[in-house]
Amino acid sequence: MNGKKVAVGIVVGVVVVIGLIMFAVFAFFANNPTQQITEGPNEFTGQVIALEDERVLVVSGTDEELEGLTGEAVVDSGLPAIWFTVTIDQRDMIRVGDTVRVTHNQVAESYPGQSTAVTIEKQE
Structure with missing residues (x-):
């Protein structure tokens, strides 16, 4: 017992x-x-500066800051910028110069940042 x-x-x-x-x-x-607390997808709004096969460079800034800006000049500008990995369908719906709002995953700490686009919407 x-x-x-x-x-x-x-x-x-x-x-x-x-x-x-x-x-x-x-x-x-x-x-x-x-x-890190993530409550939903991140959003980034800016202008498409460069398009590559599966990537899109989006930079945020005023029209004056973005005028004539090229992909190579982004680093010198210091403006908020992210390379987004996109699908072929997403890439085909946008052009250089379009203003877009991108919902995306986490951003890699680099400059320009790097992330994967979840959705891309053209803005007027």
């Missing part, structure tokens, strides 16, 4: 310790400010 009580006590103790460890891990990740 005493052996059963000790075994049950050990099992209960182990279960409690595992539960406390799991609670601490979940609490850490729930409140950790380094965790």
